[in-house]
Each structure stands twice: as structure tokens, then as C-alpha cells.
Amino acid sequence: MLATFMYGPGDVRVEETADPKILQPTDAIVKIVLSCICGSDLHAYHGGGIRSGVSAMGHEFLGLVEETGANVQTLKKGDLVVAPFVWADNTCDFCREGLHTSCRHGGVWGAGDVGGAQAEAVRVPLADGTLVKLPVGVDSELLPDLLTLSDVFCTGYHAAFKGRVCEDTTVTVIGDGAVGLSAVLSAKLLGASRIILMGRHEARTDLGVEFGATDVVPERGEEGIARVKDLTGGDGTHVVIEAVGFPEAFDQAFGVVRPGGTVSRVGVPQYQDANVGMASMFFPNITLTGGVAPARAYIERLMPKILDGTIHPGRVFDRAISLAEVPDGYKAMDDRTALKVLVRP
Numbered sequence: 001m002l003a004t005f006m007y008g009p010g011d012v013r014v015e016e017t018a019d020p021k022i023l024q025p026t027d028a029i030v031k032i033v034l035s036c037i038c039g040s041d042l043h044a045y046h047g048g049g050i051r052s053g054v055s056a057m058g059h060e061f062l063g064l065v066e067e068t069g070a071n072v073q074t075l076k077k078g079d080l081v082v083a084p085f086v087w088a089d090n091t092c093d094f095c096r097e098g099l100h101t102s103c104r105h106g107g108v109w110g111a112g113d114v115g116g117a118q119a120e121a122v123r124v125p126l127a128d129g130t131l132v133k134l135p136v137g138v139d140s141e142l143l144p145d146l147l148t149l150s151d152v153f154c155t156g157y158h159a160a161f162k163g164r165v166c167e168d169t170t171v172t173v174i175g176d177g178a179v180g181l182s183a184v185l186s187a188k189l190l191g192a193s194r195i196i197l198m199g200r201h202e203a204r205t206d207l208g209v210e211f212g213a214t215d216v217v218p219e220r221g222e223e224g225i226a227r228v229k230d231l232t233g234g235d236g237t238h239v240v241i242e243a244v245g246f247p248e249a250f251d252q253a254f255g256v257v258r259p260g261g262t263v264s265r266v267g268v269p270q271y272q273d274a275n276v277g278m279a280s281m282f283f284p285n286i287t288l289t290g291g292v293a294p295a296r297a298y299i300e301r302l303m304p305k306i307l308d309g310t311i312h313p314g315r316v317f318d319r320a321i322s323l324a325e326v327p328d329g330y331k332a333m334d335d336r337t338a339l340k341v342l343v344r345p
Helices: 041-045 143-150 152-162 178-189 202-211 221-231 247-256 278-282 295-307 323-334
Strands: 002-008 011-016 028-036 061-068 080-083 121-124 170-174 194-198 215-217 237-242 257-265 287-290 319-322 341-344
Touching: 002 323, 011 323, 028 080, 028 143, 041 323, 061 121, 061 143, 080 143, 143 152, 143 295, 152 178, 152 237, 152 257, 152 287, 152 295, 170 178, 170 247, 178 194, 178 202, 178 237, 194 202, 194 221, 194 247, 202 215, 215 221, 221 247, 237 247, 247 257, 319 323, 323 341
Parallel strands: 170 194, 170 237, 194 215, 237 257, 257 287, 319 341
Antiparallel strands: 002 011, 028 061, 028 121, 028 341, 061 080
């Protein structure tokens, strides 16, 4: 089969590799129908992240179950399923608490003997706990929306949920990438009456307005902070969602958060040190939260909103490509000529 591998910074290749096989009785083999490229993949594309050596790429997918191990009980061949971006048993204490990213028996795609999702097929460990059946056909127009449950929409929702967004909170979202726009949509879904989107790419911020942003601030740094303060009577907002991952965005978040407010950070951090001292965080009683989204905990909560047409988070996909074109998809996202690239193997 064909699969995507990263050999080093900027070096993405689609190559022939062995077909996945059942290795454990709890495994399933899934033929991938839709995958995509994640903004976090670009960190590896630039030479960052935790990967070393040749890496199998991709962690977001939905597809058809092709084969199941002897102990798989809830799935059968032909089921259409979506997978969160980590695999987990869904039964350990951390999973029961909704923290599947810390599953005692789980892991990540593209590591060890588990392949990546930018491929024609993938072995899914702990299939009963990982995969969620979709109540639609393989020809459904909702598939791009449902694919966002694998990561990007759930990550945006996680940011808003951890920030305790509700009808009584004002929100600033820093970053107009797919996660930032998903956070706007999530904040609107949770009832926020005012959502300020900080971004400067007009096509993206226009979508953010359609998702629910009430204001757009294209300025950055001190100028952007001043603009948000001006819009909020000098206070800032109750919740700030940082969806970028760079230190400048972190500092900007603390510049626009209201005293007593919350900074919810879901941009993959590209730094180790941050300003969390007396003036920025301690004295104004700022809460810092966020982290890696346990997407599996949110899939069944959010899916009905997609199925009934309340939301269409798949609008973040603005380009669709074949598997062979994945290297071009990375380049398009890196060049910001594409927001988020959908892959149809």
C-alpha cells in the first residue's frame, strides 16, 4: 500500500510499504476513506517536534473496517468509523475520567509498529475503545465534518471547554488557523456572546465571522493587545484561547485576558520558558489551562451537532488532494495557500 513518511525537514514522501496486519486480538484494520494534514505536522516539517528518523505521518482519519481481531466485539467489517488522534482502551481510570490522552495502555499513530493515517490503511490497536462508529454512509456529504472529530474540532472544543466558556463569558481567540477557527465555532456553540478573533488572513477571518466571531483584530503584539483592550473597555476578555503555540502568542494571551480570567492553551508549544510571574499571572489571578485534547471524550458529545446540521466544522478544509499529492499539501499549508488539506487516498 501507499503511505506517507517524513525523512527530515521539508522532506515528505509517499512510498510503498507493507500492508498492515492484525498483530493483537484487539486490533482492527481500517481502510482509510478520508485523512488530512494537521497544523502540528508542520512542526515536524520544520524540523521540530518529538520525531526523529523516518516517521510515518498522519493522525486524523475515518474509514471502513476491513478486518478485526478475535477479541474485537463492537465492530465488524464494513463499519464506517472515525478515530481520535491517539488510540486508547476507553476503560482505564484515566479514560473513564475523560483523559484518553493519558490512557494507561494507549499510544499515538506513527510510532513503533503502528502506522500513520496519511496512508491507504492502518492497524488500529485497542479497536473497541478507539474507534467510534458513524451512522452515515461512505457517500455522505458530512464526512469532512465528521473527520474533524478526529482532532481539529475536538481540540478547538477542548480549548473552549477547559476555559469554561458559557453565555456569561467574553472570549478572545488568538490564531486564525484551523484550530483557532474551531475554537471560535466551539465558543459560539457554548454560548459566548462576544468572540474576538485575532488573525490577519482575511479569507480565514471571514470564515471565523461565519463561525461566530463578533470582532476581528488583525494587529499583533502590543498593538493587538491595545485594540482588544479598547474593544472591551480596558479589561480584556474572560477567556483567551491561544491556538498558535509560539511564545509571542502566549504573551499576547496574557495581555488580553481580564483579571480573574482564564488562558486556555492548545497551540502545540514551541518553547519551554514562559512569563508566569507576579504581574502577568499571579497578582491578577489568571488561570492557565488547556493541553492536549482527549478527542475520544468529545466525539459522541459533538457528533449529534454535525448530524443535525447545527454546525459544519469541515469548512476548515479548503483543499482536497490525493494521497500521492500529500507532499504538495504540506507545502501548501506551509506557504499558507491552504488552511487545512483534506486527503482522499
